[in-house]
Amino acid sequence: MNEKIAQIEKKMLKDLEEVKDLKSLEKVRIAYLGKKSMLAELMKSIKDLSPEKKREYGPLVNALRASMQDKIAQKNDYFEDNFNALSEWIDVTAPGQRVTRGHLHPLTIVQRDIEKIFTTMGFVIADGPEIETEFFNFDAVNMPDNHPARDMQDTFWIHAEKNVRHVLRTHTSNVQVRYMQEHTPPFRMIVPGRVFRQEATDASHEHTFHQFETLVVGKSISVANFLHIAESFFSQFFHAEIKIRVRPSYFPFVEPGFEFDISCTNCEGSGCSTCQRTGWIEVGGAGMVHQNVFLAAGYEKNKYTGFAWGFGLERLAMMRYKIDDIRHFHGGDIRFATQF
């Protein structure tokens, strides 16, 4: 019996040595540990032995099986941990498999940023119609018929029934009185949206563009409040400390009215080609809401004060991304949109 055990062990060790891969290892495993293996026969033959013999050989056979299992496991680990450097080589520099990604339009990205900043400052996002009555686009914001300011905004007129004409809104200010009619101050709101001007296009002019309107109304809103909101917004938007400069200007729906500049985002005010060496970049118009606008909204005269300001989304996007031609925004060229 002893002899038989030793023989099996010796043969197996020899066979195991010749094993070259996992496949031949499995053959060895079946041959020595399988149901029909010599070891299985040996285990079977033990059953027929006397109790003393069983006690003598049993542990020996079990030890042999354990040792065989162990050796095969070791061999198995060896093969699993080792690999063929040549046949299993891959080119890690080849491009990865990518799902084609779509892209948001840059104006959407900029608009979202702006909306997020204003929302955190407690502003409501409002919307209004793009085709508008003459009243809300002009009269309500203190631009009555024959007002010279109507000339400042070249208007697309829309045919409606029975000699009534509407306009393609020339600014987002059309929403000012619409919103005020529905709400009682104090409030803070913004209106982003598409506006239209009947003018020829070039690298810096478009007949279709987007504006952003801000309106804050309360019991004692001041120029100082406007400066604070404007500074906070632009600093957030450009992730820099932005200063605001206010200059006198004229818009019929505000009094006092101003144009506002921000400190140049490129040179931080020291003067460069972006700001034409002035250190300032003209961004938009603003002012204290004209009492006539409050009257148009049905508010009592002199009960409230407020500020309104507006600027072009395209202009901010052009500043942020250094885009040199406004016509790209509506050009529909996917090579433009996919850069953002």
Next chain:
Amino acid sequence: MQYSYNWLKEISQTKKTAEEIAQLLLVHSFEVEELRDQRKGREDVVIGHVLQIASHPDADKLQIATVDVGEEKLQIVCGAPNLQKNQKVPVALVGAKLPNGLKIKKAKIRGIESRGMICAPDELDLGSENGGIMILKEDAPIGELFTTYKKLDDTILEIDVLPNRGHDALSHYGMAREIAMLEGRILNESHRQQQKYTQGIPVKILTPTCSRYCAISLSDIKIEPSPQWLQDKLTALGHNAINNVVDITNYIMLLTGQPIHAFQANFAPQITIRQAEKNEKVTLLDDTQLTLSKNDLLITDGKNPIALAGIMGGKSSAISNKTKEITLEIAHFDARTIRATKSRHNLHTDAAYRFERDIDPNLVDVAAFHAIKMFTEITGAKVKSITDIYPQESQVKKWSIALPHKEIEKILGTQIDQTYVQSILKNLDITLTQKNDVYLCHIPTIRRDLQSPEDLIEEIGRVYGYDKIKPKPLKEPVTIPHHNAQREYENHTKDLFVAEGYSEIKSYSYYAKNDAKQVGLNGKHITVLNPMSSEQEYMRRTLAVGILKSAAKNNSFTEESKLFEVGRFYIPSTSQKLPQEKMMLGLAYTKKSNRISHFHTLKGSIENFLTEQGLHNHYFSDDIPNDLTDAIIFHPTRQAFIRLDNNTICGVIGEIPKRTAKYFGIKNAQTIYAEIDLAVIEKAAKSNTGYQPLPKYPAVTRDLSMRVGKHTRVADIERTLSASAGNLLSDINLFDLYENKKNGERSMAFHILFQSQKKTLTADEVDVLIKKMILAVEKIADVEVKKI
């Protein structure tokens, strides 16, 4: 308007440089768009004396001049026909860079060396080229700098006067008044004609749109060129010098802001101002013939028009070189009338530019004073008579505004000293009476824009300096803003399609009539009354036009493009009310391969989108009526309605027909287009569909494969299978669809999943169900389940 720095300095007594004035105005008043130093570009131009002229050996039109420029004698090749020996001429030396950008270099012209250039007026930006080089007076000192000789020592400021300040600031007096005010002074006010005359030629005002008319009759006029200083001044400010009469009227307008017109006196023996008759004709100075309406205002000789009031004089009464007597008109007309006439007839003149900005009728006195002075001094004219009719005089006087001090501080948001406010108002020539903390302000008639307390607060704010106001946070309580659900939905939609590989575009809100027709929208559109091009005729009723144009553009450089747009379209209203604006989603998948239909590529993305909204029961149906008009035309057998249920269509999808694709410029490619009404989806979307417990027992999967007829639809099979399976069926998935190109036979294979929430299903239970399903599905014509 262009302003002369020297002139502003003389009137305002400022000590500031032109640059300092520009900065001062920028911060407190107006933007200065340009500063133009007259010396610039003319630094290296000197006075030369033409000593000799010889003809050029190789060119008929060229001559060789020897010019003495003081320090040396230069040989210059010149092509001017008026070049003559002994002339004094401006010579640009080698190295000069002229106002038009021309650099003067030593050159050989047709083989002859030329050192410098003899200049024409336009080359020095001093008027238009007229017949050759500029010829100077005989006594011009040789070698002297041209700018010194011509007294070109001014700086021209191009100032952008705000629309509400046109009435007081579009003149040198006006701008000097502004500068002095900013420096804390009141301008030493100009002289005025004090006396009122009514005894001159008869003047009748028959309309309220003329508030004042002053006619000054002058005799013994000799029409001739103006003195050089006057010509130079006008030229520098962009006006052509014409003759002494016209030049003086222009000069006074630039000085005071008041337009003046000169008639030949014998054509205006009497003057009547009236509205025009309907269809009345007038011929203007520049030979323009106009047909007028009742809203136009005329100056007549009692009968016939002699001028279109406030805009331009008439041809018939125009002065000529022989004129000896003239009548000067210094008047005031209604701003709206002038503006309307100007726009109606498209006449942009300096006079109209000022009248439409509602100048002060009292300016007439200032202009009359200067007119009388200059005409007598310069032309030797004698004042024959003056008539000054001023019907609205009683209405044009100072008005008062009560301004509480606390209002100023409230609106500006800063504390400001009362004495400071008083001095600002005083420097604005506003007289003050103060009661407690309220200023009662008496406004001078020149400042017609100051009508309300806010107008005054603006004056105080800008003079005080907005830069001195410290930013202050809002004090009003912040409430959490209502969210804009529609915007969030748009954003969500955009993000989902970006994840599907689609890129966002934005296209115009209008398109051409023919574009609409080509995509199939033959019905009513909202029309733009004043489009600039045919691309702006119709307000869009589909996003397809913009997206297909973009697809065509991208088609030239990509194999495949995926585009979307979220934007509004506009449904015409049948009443005077505003049209409905709908937020739509347009999608296009374009691929340069026509071998197979790409319908399902786009469909898959839309299915993902709808499923994400919890709209699991959506389906694509081909129940499209044949007689559909005024709808996007698709390939007839490759289109579907996108339905949420039997009653709700949320959109359409289909292959763009070849003819449409070709029209938009999409070549060798197939485009699948879909358009979805976002409001319908938003309304139906289920944002929270609740929680489904995870299965406790394993699912059993069976595959079923079948041959089906040529036009048997997947939906029909799925519906039959699911109807016959009972509630243990948990899912049916098509995993293979094969079409035999030769015989058109199709086969489909489905994964079918059974699952119970209560126990593990046995094979026998599932077999019974499968048999029932096979039985049911084989009842459909042309369906035969393959044996597994």
